[in-house]
Amino acid sequence: MRPDPSALRARLRAIVGPANVLDSAQDMAAHLSDWRGRYHGEALAVVRPGDTAEVSAVVAACAAAGVAMVPQGGNTSLCGGATPLGDGRAVVVSLTRMQRIRALDAENDTLTVEAGCTLAQVQAAAVAADRLFPLALASEGSCMIGGNLSTNAGGVQVLRYGNTRDLVLGLEVVLADGRVWDGLRGLRKDNTGYDLKQLFIGAEGTLGIITAAVLKLFPAIRSRATAWAAVPDPQAAVRLLGRLRAECGDRVSAFEIVGRAALDLVLRHIPGARDPLADAAPWAVLVELGDPGLGAPLAEQLEEALATAADLGLVTDAAIAASGSQAQALWALRENISEAQRIEGVSIKHDVSVPVSRIPEFLECAGAALRQRWPDVRIVAFGHIGDGNLHYNLSKPEAGDNASFIASTPEVNRVVHDLVHTLGGSISAEHGLGQLKREEIARYKSPLELELMRSIKQALDPRALMNPGKVLPPACADPDEGLKGIPDNTITGP
Structure with a gap:
């Protein structure tokens, strides 16, 4: 028996109040598309419970009616994980009222x-x-x-x-x-x-x-020191990270790598952005030390560590922030990369991780493989090198040449993701799988891993009512299916 949407909506209104059940297209619109604008779904209703008891009653009502549920918070997913499917058979459960x-x-x-x-x-x-x-x-x-x-x-x-x-x-x-x-x-x-x-x-x-x-x-962190340092290559960046951690311990709170192409986009498109260093460098790292002690001599410690690294050829130039505003300016260079990319135009985006020690190998091998197939590809690489997570985004330098390249997204993904897998990495470091990589993960997870994941799903959600169409590929999924017809990775985000 198919569920009766009117009866379910009436039951939901009784639980959370009429104002907290949205069912018109206009009222639901903000909940039916993802932040990037890549996915658009439909829903029977959007329900906004105000406490755990109401969430429990909403879930029980949907389960009794055999209706799927899509949990949603701020709807900032980068992979379509909080967007309902297009069949319109699910209820979006928005937790925006639960802010205590x-x-x-x-x-x-x-x-x-x-x-x-x-x-x-x-x-x-x-x-x-x-x-x-x-x-x-x-x-x-x-x-x-x-x-x-x-x-x-x-x-x-x-x-x-x-x-x-x-x-x-x-x-x-x-x-x-x-x-x-x-x-x-x-x-x-x-x-x-x-x-x-x-x-x-x-x-x-x-x-x-x-x-x-x-x-x-x-x-609370009361003392900070922030520096932008030029390094000759990613291998030097990895070695510098090791030295800083050995000398400064857990005071090293952030260590970001920024390729020249990424910085150039920020300098081109973000008003007020300035290169901290006099000479253009192929790679730079953004380093931050933090300490709970007020007045901890972090700037001196960081300056000394970078000077020693320079003697070893790991750093070619550096700028240490002398004030909070200067530190904010350095962080703005890193944080505005995604916005600069959005302004520049479309690109094929990847959120990958590999062991820190293999980051240089990934960057060298991926770059060589991509340039062999697309000689003029522009590689915008940046990210959290301290934990092995890179945002690796690709486009053509001229916007007019980009359409045909974007059409090659499945082939590009194969090059990047296969190499990541070979190096013992992950095709999703911090964004999740959602809808975007649901089928593709079948190529990189072992059959046993997928079996264990499905067993957990079966045990906790035997009727598959919780956020259907996300994370787990169908049991009969073709490992190559995730590389066919992938929506282009073209909108904003890391």
């Missing part, structure tokens, strides 16, 4: 928040307690912590603090049948069986809906 800070335990260094809190709200709550929540993303004013958890977001401070899954102690999750698992424990040691929270972190809402989390807090 439930508890702050300063002595335990934990913060308990609801899933609809923006990342900026979480950061501000930590600051109010003289603490740090270290996850930092360009979209922090609009992305929500539930989505950050569901995608295991990365960011620029993974090097020191780890990915989002490393910042979580406990979760509250509404399961596919509406039951609520209360795992909101602020424990750093709990050896009582399977670590269930890790199943839901990074699952992109395919196993349940995260409604709240206990997050780790850290001492």
Whole structure:
């Protein structure tokens, strides 16, 4: 029996109130397209529960009607993970009303928040307690912590603090049948069986809906030192990272690499952008040290470390920020790369990771393979070299030549992703799989890995009602299917 949409919408209105069930095309529009504009779906309704009890009742009602659900937070996914499919058979469950800070335990260094809190709200709550929540993303004013958890977001401070899954102690999750698992424990040691929270972190809402989390807090950072350093090549950058970590320890909080093509786009398109160094360098790194101690001599330590690296040929020039505004200007060069690319035009984008030690090999081999097939390809490479995550984006220098190149996206992806796989890497470092890489992952996950993932899905969501069409490829998927007809990776984002 097909579900009765009118009856379900009436039931949802009874649960959350009429104002929080949207069903007109105009009211739902913002929830039916992804941030990049790549995916557009349809839905029976968008429902906005206000607390966990309402989420539970909404899920139970949808499950009873056999209707699929698409959890959604700030809708900033870069892979279509929060966009419903085009069949219009799902209900979007928006968590935007769930923005309460439930508890702050300063002595335990934990913060308990609801899933609809923006990342900026979480950061501000930590600051109010003289603490740090270290996850930092360009979209922090609009992305929500539930989505950050569901995608295991990365960011620029993974090097020191780890990915989002490393910042979580406990979760509250509404399961596919509406039951609520209360795992909101602020424990750093709990050896009582399977670590269930890790199943839901990074699952992109395919196993349940995260409604709240206990997050780790850290001492506030009171002293910083930031530098922009030219390096001769990526191998020198990797060696420099090793030396800095050996000399400065965990004070190294960020270490970003920026290729010349990426910096040139920022200098061309972003008003006020200036090259920090007198001479153009093929590669640069952005380094930041941080310390909880007020007045820690970080600038002197960083200057000394870079001078030693220069004597070894690892650094050819460097600029150390002398003020907070200068540090912001250096960070703006890195953070505006995506915006500069958007202004420049379309490109084929990749979010990949390899072992840090193999980053130079990847860049050399990928560049050689791509230039052999497309001699004038422009490679815009940048990213979090400290944790092996590169954003590797490709286009032609002239916009008029780009259409035919973009049409080669499947072939380009094969070159890049096959090499990443050969080097022991991942085709999705921090953006997730969503719809974008759902089929393609079948080429790179072993049959056993996919079997285990499907077993977990079957156990927790046997009717496949949670965020269908995301993450897991169909059991009969052709490993090459993900390389056919991929929507072009052309809009904004890293």
